[in-house]
Every structure is written in C-alpha cells, then in structure tokens.
Amino acid sequence: APPPEPEAPRTRFVNANGSVRVVLRGPGGDHLPGDVPPGEYTVIAFFGDSPTNAGKVVVAAGKTVNVDCKAMLRLCNIR
Structure with missing residues (x-):
C-alpha cells in the first residue's frame, strides 16, 4: 500500500480579545x-448577538493571524 498522504499544513489563528466571539468563515x-x-x-465578529463582517484575511501555512476586536468600537484589527 502507498504511504498515507501527508496532512495539509495547519496554521494558528489567534483571537487576541476574548470579549468578542470571532469565527473564520471559508469554503470549508x-x-x-x-x-x-x-x-x-x-x-465574522459577534458584537452581542449580531454577526458583523469584520474583514477578510489570507491565512498562510505556518503563520499566525491575530484578530483584536474592540466591543465598544464594534471594530476589529486584523494582522
């Protein structure tokens, strides 16, 4: 039997501010x-119960993405 396919590289996504729930929405x-x-x-950031499109991000293999959302400003900084 052929060797198993190597697992696709995964990346670490970090939500730097725990007071705002954040999800990454993609094709999967x-x-x-x-x-x-x-x-x-x-x-997608949840300020209260309402989902808000906070921007787009490209996640590269082995890289870290930080999302810092400020609930009072209803704004997220993605870097």
Missing part, C-alpha cells in the same frame, strides 16, 4: 480560533 465552513487550514477567510 466556519472555524473557531485555534488551528485552521490555510486559505482565504471572512472574519
């Missing part, structure tokens, strides 16, 4: 903060 569905597959995502 929604991902919570933690290890996510590389790709392009829409950052």
